[in-house]
Amino acid sequence: MGLLIRGGRVVDPVQGLDGRADILVEDGLIRQIQPELAVERGTVVVDAAGLVVVPGLVDMHTHLREPGQEAKETVATATRAAAKGGYTAVVGMPNTVPVVDTPGQVELVRARAAREGVVRVYQVGAITKGSRGEELAEMADLAAAGVVAFSDDGRPVPSAAVMRRAMEYALMFDMPIISHCEEPSLAEGGVMHEGFYSLKLGLKGIPALAEDLMVHREILLAENTGCRVHIAHLSTKGAVELVRQAKARGVPVTAEATPHHFTLTDAALEGYDTNFKVNPPLRTGEDVAAVIRGLADGTIDAIATDHAPHTEAEKAMEFDYAPFGMVGLETALPLAITRLVNPGVISWTRLVELMAINPCRILGLPGGSLQVGQPADITLINPDLKRTVDRDRLASLGRNTPFHGWSLQGWAVATMVGGQFVYQEEGV
Amino acid sequence: MVTSSFKFSPVRLARNNSGLLILACPPCRGRFFAISGSTPYFQGVEDVQVVTKAEIMDADKMRRALTRVAHEIIERNRGTDNLALVGIRRRGVPLAERLAANIRQIEGVVVPVGILDITLYRDDLTTLAQQPVLHKTEVPFPVVGKRIVLVDDVLYTGRTVRAALDALIDLGRPAWIQLAVLVDRGHRELPIRADFVGKNVPTSRREVISVHLTEVDGLDKVVIGEIIE
Amino acid sequence: MGFKHKDLLGLEQLQPDEIRHILDTAVPMKDIICREIKKVPTLRGRTVINLFYEASTRTRTSFELAGKYMGADTINIATATSSVVKGESLLDTARTLEAMGADVVVIRHQASGAPHFLARNLNAAVINAGDGTHEHPTQALLDMLTIREKKGRLEGLVVTILGDILHSRVARSNIWGLTKMGAEVRVVGPATLVPGIFRQMGVRVIHRVEEALAGADVINVLRIQQERQAKGLLPSLREYARMYALTPERLVLAAPDVLVLHPGPMNRGIEIHPAVADGVASAITEQVTNGVAVRMALLYLLMGGGQSHGTTD
Numbered sequence: 001m002g003l004l005i006r007g008g009r010v011v012d013p014v015q016g017l018d019g020r021a022d023i024l025v026e027d028g029l030i031r032q033i034q035p036e037l038a039v040e041r042g043t044v045v046v047d048a049a050g051l052v053v054v055p056g057l058v059d060m061h062t063h064l065r066e067p068g069q070e071a072k073e074t075v076a077t078a079t080r081a082a083a084k085g086g087y088t089a090v091v092g093m094p095n096t097v098p099v100v101d102t103p104g105q106v107e108l109v110r111a112r113a114a115r116e117g118v119v120r121v122y123q124v125g126a127i128t129k130g131s132r133g134e135e136l137a138e139m140a141d142l143a144a145a146g147v148v149a150f151s152d153d154g155r156p157v158p159s160a161a162v163m164r165r166a167m168e169y170a171l172m173f174d175m176p177i178i179s180h181c182e183e184p185s186l187a188e189g190g191v192m193h194e195g196f197y198s199l200k201l202g203l204k205g206i207p208a209l210a211e212d213l214m215v216h217r218e219i220l221l222a223e224n225t226g227c228r229v230h231i232a233h234l235s236t237k238g239a240v241e242l243v244r245q246a247k248a249r250g251v252p253v254t255a256e257a258t259p260h261h262f263t264l265t266d267a268a269l270e271g272y273d274t275n276f277k278v279n280p281p282l283r284t285g286e287d288v289a290a291v292i293r294g295l296a297d298g299t300i301d302a303i304a305t306d307h308a309p310h311t312e313a314e315k316a317m318e319f320d321y322a323p324f325g326m327v328g329l330e331t332a333l334p335l336a337i338t339r340l341v342n343p344g345v346i347s348w349t350r351l352v353e354l355m356a357i358n359p360c361r362i363l364g365l366p367g368g369s370l371q372v373g374q375p376a377d378i379t380l381i382n383p384d385l386k387r388t389v390d391r392d393r394l395a396s397l398g399r400n401t402p403f404h405g406w407s408l409q410g411w412a413v414a415t416m417v418g419g420q421f422v423y424q425e426e427g428v
Numbered sequence: 429m430v431t432s433s434f435k436f437s438p439v440r441l442a443r444n445n446s447g448l449l450i451l452a453c454p455p456c457r458g459r460f461f462a463i464s465g466s467t468p469y470f471q472g473v474e475d476v477q478v479v480t481k482a483e484i485m486d487a488d489k490m491r492r493a494l495t496r497v498a499h500e501i502i503e504r505n506r507g508t509d510n511l512a513l514v515g516i517r518r519r520g521v522p523l524a525e526r527l528a529a530n531i532r533q534i535e536g537v538v539v540p541v542g543i544l545d546i547t548l549y550r551d552d553l554t555t556l557a558q559q560p561v562l563h564k565t566e567v568p569f570p571v572v573g574k575r576i577v578l579v580d581d582v583l584y585t586g587r588t589v590r591a592a593l594d595a596l597i598d599l600g601r602p603a604w605i606q607l608a609v610l611v612d613r614g615h616r617e618l619p620i621r622a623d624f625v626g627k628n629v630p631t632s633r634r635e636v637i638s639v640h641l642t643e644v645d646g647l648d649k650v651v652i653g654e655i656i657e
Numbered sequence: 658m659g660f661k662h663k664d665l666l667g668l669e670q671l672q673p674d675e676i677r678h679i680l681d682t683a684v685p686m687k688d689i690i691c692r693e694i695k696k697v698p699t700l701r702g703r704t705v706i707n708l709f710y711e712a713s714t715r716t717r718t719s720f721e722l723a724g725k726y727m728g729a730d731t732i733n734i735a736t737a738t739s740s741v742v743k744g745e746s747l748l749d750t751a752r753t754l755e756a757m758g759a760d761v762v763v764i765r766h767q768a769s770g771a772p773h774f775l776a777r778n779l780n781a782a783v784i785n786a787g788d789g790t791h792e793h794p795t796q797a798l799l800d801m802l803t804i805r806e807k808k809g810r811l812e813g814l815v816v817t818i819l820g821d822i823l824h825s826r827v828a829r830s831n832i833w834g835l836t837k838m839g840a841e842v843r844v845v846g847p848a849t850l851v852p853g854i855f856r857q858m859g860v861r862v863i864h865r866v867e868e869a870l871a872g873a874d875v876i877n878v879l880r881i882q883q884e885r886q887a888k889g890l891l892p893s894l895r896e897y898a899r900m901y902a903l904t905p906e907r908l909v910l911a912a913p914d915v916l917v918l919h920p921g922p923m924n925r926g927i928e929i930h931p932a933v934a935d936g937v938a939s940a941i942t943e944q945v946t947n948g949v950a951v952r953m954a955l956l957y958l959l960m961g962g963g964q965s966h967g968t969t970d
Contacts, residue, residue, distance in 0.1 A: 196857045200669070202769035202791030202826060272770030316748050318768035320789070545685065548697040548727075548957070562957070564685045598694045 002026040003419070004039060008048025008380065011348045012055060013357060014369035018349060023053065025376040028419035033370055046414070046428065048380055054352050055370050056088025056377030056417065059329060060359035061153070061178075061232060061256060061304035064090070064121070067108055068097025073309040073397045075109065076116035078329070081307070081396035083423035085330040086412025088377035089120035089367060090307075091359070094131065094147075095154035101126035101137040103145035110146070118422040119415070120377070122365060124178060127152045127166045133159060136166055143173045148363040151178035153232055156214055158184045160221065167227035176228040176254070176362060181214035181239065182206070182280065191320055193266040193281040201269060203319060206281050212238035219246040222253055230362055231255040233306050235280040237290035244299040254362050255294070256304040259328060259335040262291045264402060274315045274322035275402045278308070292339075296346050301358040305332045309398025327398040331389055333381070335403070337410030341383075380414040380428060387411055477656040478636055484629055485650035487642075490610070493626035494523070497608055498530030500624050505575055508535050510603065512571070514542040516580040516592050517563060522643035523610060524579040542567030544578075549591035571600040577624070581639040583609040586620035611650060613637050660958035664776040664783040667792035668833040676834060680802050682954035683947070689726060690949055700729035700960055706759040708750070709735045709786070710766045715921060716786050716795070719945070720763045723952035729760075751775050761956060764788070769826075782959040784952075790824050795955065796920055797830030799948040801838065803940065804875050806947070807916050812839035815912070817869045819903060820879030820928055821850040827920045831877060832858050845869030846901060849890045866901050873911040877918045878903050878937075881928045894927055904930040916940060 003025045010021040010033070022037040023030060039045055059082060065073035082090045092109060094100035100109065106123050113121035125142035129135045131152040139150060150170055156179070157163045163179075170177050187210040192198050194205020215231055219242060222229035231243060234255045246253045260278060265285050268276045276282060294300040308325025315322050336355065340346045346354070356379075360368035367377050391404040415423040485493070505511055508531060515524030521543050528541045543566040578592055589607060596605065608624035613631040629637065629652065636653040640646075660675065668676065689697060705724035709717050717733060724731035734754075747766075754762055761782045764772050769789030776783040787793040805811055816835050822828045822844045832855075835842050842860040844851050845868075855862050863869040870876065885891045908915065917937045921944075925931045 196854060199823075199852070199854050200829070200858065202789050202829065272773045313746070316746070318747060318766070318774060319770040320768040548689075548699040550699075562682050562685050562954075564688060594698065598697070599692065 002031060002040070002042075003044045003046060004037060005046045005048050005053060005378065005380070006037070006039075008051045008053035010053045010370065011352050012370045013349045013352055014055075015371060017370070021053075023370060023376075023378070025378075025416070025419045028376055030370055030372055030374050030376050030378075033372060046380075050382070050384070051413065051428075052348060052381040052383050053370075054348075054379050054381065055356045055368050056379050056415065057086045057333065057355045057412075058089040058091070058359040058365060058367060059087050059305050059307065059332070060091045060302055060363060061258075061306050062090040062092055062329065063095070063306070063308045063325070064092040064109070065309060066096065066112060067105070071311050071397075072314075074116070075112045075121060076118075077395065077397045078307070078309075079113070079117040079119045079121065080423075081327070081329040081394065082119045083415045083417070084395045084412070086333045086379040086381065086415055087119055087329060088379065088415060088417045088422075089122060089365065090329070091122045091124060091148060091363065093151060093153040094124050094126045095152075099126050099129075099131045100124070100147075101129050101131070101142070103138075103141050106142060106145040106147055119417050120367075122148045122363065124149045124151050124153070126150065127157055127177065128162060131155055133157045133162060136162070136169060139166070139169050139175075140173065143175055147175075148365060149176045149178050149230065151180065151232065153178060153180045156180050156182045156184055160217055163218070164221050164225060167221055167225040167229065171225060171227040174228075176230045177218075178230045178232050179214070179218045180232050181211050181218060181234075183210040183213040183217075186210035186213065190281070191277060192269050193283050195266055195284060197266045197269055201272070203269070206279070208236040208238055208283060208287065211236045211280055212242065215239040215242050219243070219251055219253055222246075223251045226252065228252040228254070228362075233258050233261065233280055233304065234291065234294070234300060235261045235283050235287060237283075237287045240290045240294040240299055244294070244297075247299065254301045254358070255299070256302040256359075257291045257295060257300045258304060258306045259332045259339075260306075260326060260402065262288060262295060263335055263339055264288075268402065272319045273402070274317065274319055275326060275400050275404075277319060277322055277324055278306075278326050279324035292345060295340065295354060296350070301354070301362060303332065303336055303354045304359070305329050307396070307398075308400075309396050310400050311397075312399055315400050325400065327394065327396045327401050329396060330394055331401060331403050331406075331408070334387070334389075334408035334411050337381070337383065338408045342409060376416055376419040378416040379412055380416075381410060382413045383410045385409065385411045385413065478653045479656055480651050480653045481635075483649055483651050485611075485627060485648075487648035490626070490648045490650065493610065494526050495530055497624045497626055498527050498534060501527065501577055501606075501608065502531060502535060504606070504623065508537045508539055510573065510575050511577070512540045512542065512569060512574045513577050513579055514544050514567060514592075514596065516578060516588060517543060517545045519581040519639055519641055519644060520544075520579045522641050523581060523608075524577075525643075527577075527579060527608065540569045542569065542571075544592055544595055546588060546591040546595050549595045551587060551591065565595065565599075567599055571596065571602045574602045575604040575606070576602045577606045577608050579608045581610050581641075582637050583607070583612045583620075583622050583625075584615055584637075586616045586618035589620050590618050610639060611637055660961060662959070664772070664785075665794055665955055665959065666772050666776060666783065666785045668794045668797055668830050668837070669792070671834075671837070673837045673839075676798070676801070676837060679798055679951065679954050679958065680805060682958060683798075683802055683950040686726075686953040686957070687946065687950040689953070690946060695726050696728060697726065698728045699957060700724070700727040703729040703760045703960060704758055705729045705731045705761045705763065705956065706754050707731065707733045707735075707763045707786070708754065708765070709733070710764075710771075711787070713765055713787070715945070716765060716948075719948045720784075720786060720795075720952050723949050723956055724761075726949070727953050727956050729956065747771060747774065748778055751779050755779050755781050761959060784955060784959070787826055789826065790829075791826050792830045792833075793826040794830045794834075795948065795952055796827050797834040798951045798955075799944055800827075800831055800877060800918055800920070801834055802947045802951055803918065803944050804916060806943070807940070808874060811835065814840045814874040815843065815872055816840050816875040816877065817843045817845060817873040817911075818877045818879065819845050819866065819869065819901065821881055821885060822846055822855060822879070823850045823852060824882070824885070825879050827877075828879060829858075832860055836860065843869045843873070847891065847897065850885065866907060867910055870903075870907055870910040873915060875916045875918065876903060876908075876911060877920075878923075878929050879920065880922065880924060898927050902926075902928055902930055903933050905932050908933055918944065920944075
């Protein structure tokens with residue numbers, strides 16, 4: 001009584017696969033994977049001809065908004081958005097209300113996910129209590145409760161001393177620190193990238209220097225402590241170069257970039273549309289080019305969404321007052337295919353590394369491969385499907401996408417978690 | 429003889445060879461208006477041709493008419509004491525200057541001439557697809573207590589004169605306001621009449637009166653045309 | 658020519674012809690201000706709402722008079738608090754005003770882009786009366802009208818803008834407007850307030866005041882704010898005054914018939930020496946009158962679109 005995914009192009013770099021193969025799923029696990037499998041009686045066949053079949057995508061940077069901000073998003077809606085976007089797992093950031101800085105909060109999210117989530121949900125714990133950047137959170141207890149990393153995402157840890165202690169502490173459990181890199185005194189009050197457009201729009205800028213300085217600090221601290229540090233949503237040319245150099249000399253640093261940072265520039269802010277207000281801010285064309293180079297050459301390890309839903313009322317405001325963030329779970333894959341794979345900047349293999357394998361490797365998660373015996377977390381992609389992004393048809397509660405009206409090519413058409421389809425388009 | 433033909437597309441300003449402006453007004457749902465003291469307004473027309481039917485005044489006739497009007501102005505006002513002429517932009521201005529020159533010849537007196545721009549007093553400003561360019565009003569003398577003769581080329585519905593009266597009164601309180609026009613073509617929509625008329629021309633609303641003046645158009649003549657739909 | 662915009666949000670988007678058209682239209686408006694009956698019926702029955710989120714006597718009064726002189730009904734809504742503090746969003750406020758029948762909303766707001774937000778959400782015409790550190794287009798238009806009156810032209814003039822350019826909406830609007838009209842614009846002040854990136858707006862960036870004033874036909878002096886010192890952008894106002902104040906000694910470096918402008922209110926003794934300030938005062942009076950004329954012209958041009966019917970004679 002299995003399910004056979006037949007005739008698709010299977011891309012699984014871990015097994016060195018990129019070609020036609022059939023996958024047999026039984027009891028939630030991958031049972032067989034062969035160039036051609038016979039159909040046994042009772043087996044359900046999913047015709048994957050013309051589709052690309054990849055290990056389930058993992059978003060290592062999601063804002064689930066639960067607990068505390070259920071008007072923006074919930075575990076139920078975020079995981080549905082994830083499934084629709086081709087993700088089989090999401091990693092929740094701890095900047096909820098309250099901040100996830102105790103085992104109890106972790107447990108709450110876990111329970112909510114078990115009851116209402118449709119994809120796997122992992123949680124990041126706070127570095128400091130309340131993410132205030134002062135006292136360390138109870139990191140050992142959080143680790144025991146199952147968090148997969150530590151981060152004060154949404155804000156930087158202003159004190160180098162506090163960050164150094166956090167790294168020393170996290171190293172005891174071999175857990176990575178995820179850093180939102182922004183030197184606070186340089187970034188203070190900023191609402192967009194500092195440059196020609198901020199000058200002309202009269203908006204306070206966040207200089208690239210603020211990110212570069214902090215990335216440099218984290219690299220030096222990681223080098224000094226030996227703790228693994230992961231740079232969240234890298235956005236500047238300078239930061240890409242710093243990570244490249246650090247990796248070359250063996251510093252335990254990894255990095256992610258978001259689809260909006262490899263797609264949009266600060267020129268998009270003309271007109272003051274708050275859907276383009278995001279932190280780190282949209283940078284210049286040069287930065288976008290550097291991020292794309294970093295994704296292609298291995299400097300940047302992962303594509304993460306930084307999915308940050310807000311209510312319409314919150315975004316329908318003066319630019320200065322609107323919150324930072326944009327939704328991303330449902331547009332990340334089509335953007336990566338349209339902007340990176342289709343133009344030949346990266347291969348399908350690299351795409352799978354960036355969106356599935358590396359997030360798992362960095363955070364120590366299961367998944368990232370279609371090996372026999374593994375849970376059947378599988379994403380089916382139609383690489384030819386062209387579709388226009390429609391903000392009103394998102395599964396997320398958030399409507400704050402900057403890509404409304406964009407025509408993109410290459411969409412997830414089915415998402416399977418543990419052998420069950422959690423998203424499936426008609427005809428698949 | 430067809431003298432001109434217009435095809436209207438949204439927000440289109442056209443000028444026929446007699447210098448009258450016609451413009452389409454999309455917000456007015458296919459209506460358009462000819463803006464000139466000498467043209468009617470008409471509705472629901474897609475394609476307009478103006479056919480010249482006859483020349484009703486040449487340079488000589490115009491000169492004689494203006495000479496007579498100058499005499500009438502002097503006679504009616506028992507001389508030129510406190511008299512001033514105010515031309516309504518645009519063709520009323522050269523006409524006022526010619527009348528002033530005639531009066532000077534007859535009486536040897538220089539009568540002051542002012543220029544009135546009525547744009548800000550129009551009752552149709554917001555219906556025009558394109559605003560008329562605003563010009564200065566130049567009345568270089570106090571109007572208070574003056575006997576003012578307003579001068580325009582054609583008297584038709586009376587709305588221009590109504591606007592001119594308001595504009596003039598906002599400058600001060602004249603003792604008397606009289607109206608002189610080169611052509612009165614009838615069809616008044618307001619209780620207004622001219623005190624001095626160069627020529628009365630009975631017309632239909634479909635007809636167009638075009639006044640040409642040397643100062644503006646290079647020659648003196650008045651023609652009557654008809655709009656063909 | 659007509660004016661094709663629904664709103665006036667800034668000078669950056671305007672063509673040189675459109676700027677010229679506004680200035681030309683302001684000239685006859687000025688005559689109306691100077692006569693005994695300062696009212697025309699042009700905008701009779703129209704409603705102009707002045708929505709001011711920042712204190713401003715000068716600009717608000719100017720718009721109010723402009724509306725009244727044009728025959729419109731003008732209403733002032735002044736609120737010192739931001740929408741966030743007040744609890745009602747700008748969007749709700751705007752929708753309320755429109756429901757009340759506003760034809761024009763004039764907005765002054767501390768957040769850059771607030772007028773754009775309003776313009777996107779309202780059918781009424783929106784005029785930017787100063788937004789954050791973005792633009793203050795009517796101030797620049799009245800500056801340009803004043804310069805054109807005094808100098809007879811804008812093209813080819815050397816205009817030096819002196820002061821806190823970075824935080825100035827007046828500077829930005831003047832830069833866009835003047836460069837479009839063919840003037841050479843220099844901006845001068847300390848590097849913390851006049852960053853080099855302004856070059857990308859087509860102006861010369863200078864930090865030495867003597868160099869910036871040399872041969873200038875017009876000097877526009879901006880108000881320097883106390884809080885710049887607190888924010889660490891200036892060591893002290895005293896040092897700023899020593900380095901950048903427009904003094905009689907510095908003024909002689911400019912063209913002999915130099916015109917000095919100041920958007921007001923002036924800090925005598927800080928950005929401008931009292932002796933120069935008193936010389937400027939006459940031009941400032943002129944600027945105030947021109948401000949009303951420019952705003953009348955804008956109301957006239959923005960209200961020229963068609964909604965109702967009427968006949969034409």
